[in-house]
């Protein structure tokens with residue numbers, strides 16, 4: 001491995017802690033991805049889209065590393081920005097998957113829209129029969 005690429009990777013490692021601390025914030029703000037979607041098929045499509053965005057970002061990261069290897073620096077913040085976007089997209093995938101898991105084990109109350117357990121007979125929010 002040449003020195004330029006090693007330096008780049010050192011820099012990535014040195015920012016890893018900060019990004020880790022920021023990940024909690026990212027995960028909380030990722031709620032917008034699943035939102036109020038109740039359709040599992042749509043949520044699965046969202047995951048598919050996010051994964052293809054992640055693949056594109058990983059390709060860009062690879063390009064930055066390869067450019068660095070050839071002495072073409074992509075600018076100090078370029079890689080950090082890509083990694084931050086990757087953290088956000090991955091957190092969003094987790095959040096959408098969680099939403100799917102909840103939906104698979106839940107049914108919606110026809111009266112108030114509250115998510116209830118699949119085996120519940122009455123809504124615990126409004127008492128309507130399910």
Ligand SMILES: [Zn+2]
Nearest residue numbers: 109112123126
């Ligand atoms: Zn209800």
